[in-house]
Amino acid sequence: MKIFITDGSxxxxxxxxxxxxxxxxxIITSCENVQPRFDSVVVRTESDGEKCERVKRGILKYxxxxxxxxxxxxxxxxxxxxxxxxxxxxxxFERKAPVGKAYNLPEVIIFxxxxxxxxxxxxxxxxxxxxxxxxxxxxYAPYAPDNDITDLLMPHFAExxxxxxxxxxxxxxxxxxxxxxxxxxxxxxxxxxxYLSEYEKAFETLWKKYYRAANIKSRPHEKQMKGYMPVRYxxxxxxxxxxx
Amino acid sequence: MIDEKKLEILTxxxxxxxxxxxxxxxxxxxxxxxxxxxFGGICHSFTPDGRCIxxxxxxxxxxxxxxxxxxxxxxxxxxxxxxLTPDEICExxxxxxxxxxxxxxxxxxxxxxxxxxxxxxxxxxxxKLRKLYRFNGYIHLKGIPHADGALMMKAARLADxxxxxxxxxxxxxxxxxxxxxxxxxxxxxMMSLKEAMDYDRVNKVRKNKVLPAGQTTQMIIGASPESxxxxxxxxxxxxRRMNLKRVYYSSYIPVVKxxxxxxxxxxxLREHRLYQADWLIRFYGFDVDEICGEDENLSPDxxxxxxxALKNMxxxxxxxxxxxxxxxxxxxxxxxxxxxxxxxARKFASLDFDNLAKMRIVLKRAKHFITCKGKFYGSDSFxxxxxxxxxxxxxxxxxxxxxxxxxxxxxxALTGEL
Numbered sequence: 215m216k217i218f219i220t221d222g223s224x225x226x227x228x229x230x231x232x233x234x235x236x237x238x239x240x241i242i243t244s245c246e247n248v249q250p251r252f253d254s255v256v257v258r259t260e261s262d263g264e265k266c267e268r269v270k271r272g273i274l275k276y277x278x279x280x281x282x283x284x285x286x287x288x289x290x291x292x293x294x295x296x297x298x299x300x301x302x303x304x305x306x307f308e309r310k311a312p313v314g315k316a317y318n319l320p321e322v323i324i325f326x327x328x329x330x331x332x333x334x335x336x337x338x339x340x341x342x343x344x345x346x347x348x349x350x351x352x353x354y355a356p357y358a359p360d361n362d363i364t365d366l367l368m369p370h371f372a373e374x375x376x377x378x379x380x381x382x383x384x385x386x387x388x389x390x391x392x393x394x395x396x397x398x399x400x401x402x403x404x405x406x407x408x409y410l411s412e413y414e415k416a417f418e419t420l421w422k423k424y425y426r427a428a429n430i431k432s433r434p435h436e437k438q439m440k441g442y443m444p445v446r447y448x449x450x451x452x453x454x455x456x457x458x
Numbered sequence: 459m460i461d462e463k464k465l466e467i468l469t470x471x472x473x474x475x476x477x478x479x480x481x482x483x484x485x486x487x488x489x490x491x492x493x494x495x496x497f498g499g500i501c502h503s504f505t506p507d508g509r510c511i512x513x514x515x516x517x518x519x520x521x522x523x524x525x526x527x528x529x530x531x532x533x534x535x536x537x538x539x540x541x542l543t544p545d546e547i548c549e550x551x552x553x554x555x556x557x558x559x560x561x562x563x564x565x566x567x568x569x570x571x572x573x574x575x576x577x578x579x580x581x582x583x584x585x586k587l588r589k590l591y592r593f594n595g596y597i598h599l600k601g602i603p604h605a606d607g608a609l610m611m612k613a614a615r616l617a618d619x620x621x622x623x624x625x626x627x628x629x630x631x632x633x634x635x636x637x638x639x640x641x642x643x644x645x646x647x648m649m650s651l652k653e654a655m656d657y658d659r660v661n662k663v664r665k666n667k668v669l670p671a672g673q674t675t676q677m678i679i680g681a682s683p684e685s686x687x688x689x690x691x692x693x694x695x696x697x698r699r700m701n702l703k704r705v706y707y708s709s710y711i712p713v714v715k716x717x718x719x720x721x722x723x724x725x726x727l728r729e730h731r732l733y734q735a736d737w738l739i740r741f742y743g744f745d746v747d748e749i750c751g752e753d754e755n756l757s758p759d760x761x762x763x764x765x766x767a768l769k770n771m772x773x774x775x776x777x778x779x780x781x782x783x784x785x786x787x788x789x790x791x792x793x794x795x796x797x798x799x800x801x802x803a804r805k806f807a808s809l810d811f812d813n814l815a816k817m818r819i820v821l822k823r824a825k826h827f828i829t830c831k832g833k834f835y836g837s838d839s840f841x842x843x844x845x846x847x848x849x850x851x852x853x854x855x856x857x858x859x860x861x862x863x864x865x866x867x868x869x870x871a872l873t874g875e876l
Contacts, residue, residue: 313806315799315802315803315805315806316802316803316806316807317799317800317802317803317813317816317817318803318804318806318807318809318813319806320816323816323817337498337500340496340500341500341501341502341503341512341558341561342502342503343558344557344558344559345556345557345558346557347556347557353556353557355558371558373487373494374487374493374494375492375493375556376487376489376490376491376492377490377491377492378492378556413459413553416459417553417554417557418557419462420459420460420462420465420550420554421554421557421559423462423465423466423469424465424469424514424554425503425505425511427465427466427469427470427473428469428473428505428511428515429473429505429506429507430473430474430505430507430509431506431507433507433508434506434507435506435507435508436506436508437508438504438508439504439505439506439507439508442501442504442508442510443503443504451503453503
């Protein structure tokens with residue numbers, strides 16, 4: 215059995231899919247530490263522009279939405295994302311028609327679950343991202359999402375804060391989206407040093423006071439709070455600092 | 459900058475309003491402006507009581523000329539009072555919004571000086587926010603009963619959503635508990651707003667539309683003797699004739715000693731059941747008469763859909779692979795998403811019991827009411843079905859009660875509209 219190892223990019227995945235298409239049984243993954251079976255052959259995939267294009271064209275021919283769905287799934291932190299996308303696309307090519315709603319197939323259910331998790335995190339972050347105002351008047355929001363979603367968040371905030379300048383910094387992946395008041399770009403960003411504006415602390419304090427006052431103390435329901443707002447996100451939420 | 463203490467007082471007084479949603483509006487950003495509305499709404503935080511924070515929910519003032527029996531802010535109550543200026547509210551909203559703390563503003567107020575004066579200041583605040591601060595985020599404004607109609611219409615062209623709270627489920631109770639508010643003063647503004655929205659829709663008005671996210675209301679449950687059937691009849695009328703987006707219920711818990719009010723609270727289970735019934739009316743194609751008779755109460759033992767199904771066993775079981783969507787929606791354990799998924803999936807292959815489990819249908823309940831490819835997996839004995847559904851109902855109840863049953867609840871829990 216062959217194990218295709220990609221470099222984690224979508225191009226690398228589509229190339230691997232092309233090479234793996236005729237295999238009966240194979241694994242596609244971007245995980246380096248995959249445990250090979252005794253009879254397995256490891257193949258490292260280099261992105262190939264032409265193979266990549268052919269696969270994408272093929273997908274679009276059968277289902278216009280599937281390409282976007284696959285690209286979304288590939289942003290996941292799930293180590294099975296490539297395999298899920300592979301199994302899903304195999305079904306699509308087999309049927310030559312959309313399979314996204316064939317909930318009777320386990321491959322479709324698994325694929326949708328991974329994809330929906332990415333979509334849900336994007337929606338959650340439109341609410342949980344927290345900006346602080348810097349001395350220069352630009353806004354800065356650090357966060358560490360589970361999935362690679364920063365460039366998908368940028369359009370939402372660029373529309374909302376059209377006239378502002380802001381940076382959204384994924385500290386886990388060391389990348390940032392930068393909006394200058396007109397256009398946005400993605401770039402590398404290691405450590406950031408921020409000088410806060412003179413009012414920043416005061417508004418943060420008001421927000422914490424508001425958060426505490428809005429809570430109905432006599433009706434505690436921590437489980438529900440944590441379900442909606444998982445603890446791993448709290449690091450970047452000022453209202454959850456110092457015991458909020 | 460706004461005083462911390464004031465913010466605390468006016469947040470505390472506003473937090474019992476149940477509504478928190480920021481959905482229903484597609485307001486776009488303007489050139490050089492700040493913000494837009496997200497149609498589905500966005501939650502920005504969750505408090506330890508499990509509720510979401512979407513909007514900055516505050517009162518402009520908690521100084522009230524009214525003396526509503528159930529309200530902690532009523533004139534005769536001895537509580538700290540505070541008032542904010544329009545500028546203080548605008549500054550706070552804009553700065554919270556820019557930091558992505560909130561989705562917009564939920565502004566309400568106790569009635570100070572006079573209804574007109576109060577409404578005028580509320581209007582001035584949101585006008586400033588829209589025009590001076592060029593704020594295009596979500597605004598929910600609470601309407602002040604008895605205020606001038608022109609003021610209301612002015613506000614309705616600036617806000618995304620407005621609500622007049624109906625307070626109590628019948629005119630008689632309103633007269634007894636909130637004598638200074640009349641049914642007329644609550645229903646009339648809702649009617650005029652509905653007519654204005656209808657006009658905009660018919661004439662395809664795009665600019666400065668009246669309330670793009672519509673109207674909502676709220677009523678207190680259990681402070682007065684109305685049955686669930688009466689409450690749901692009223693709810694149905696509000697949805698179908700008044701086109702309301704939401705009706706909120708808040709279960710009464712005594713915070714105020716009064717011989718006009720019951721000594722015991724209504725309990726959260728009743729509120730929960732009403733919301734379940736509300737959902738059945740809005741999304742599942744049920745009429746109130748099917749769920750609850752005029753003078754009846756909803757069963758505490760089963761959720762309203764189970765209760766309905768148990769009374770209509772002759773309609774079941776239904777075949778998953780052929781039943782129409784409307785029928786699937788009526789099966790206990792199958793929700794709106796589940797029904798939709800079944801309809802989509804069965805175009806590909808006929809479904810068996812295992813498929814449904816993988817699609818996360820609640821089979822514990824559903825199995826008694828369905829067949830898959832003709833096969834039935836439920837119990838043949840009606841008594842057994844009843845018991846197993848009731849057991850689940852009891853779990854629900856146990857959880858509900860244990861969560862909120864502490865003695866301290868009665869001191870500051872839901873009292874409804876403030």
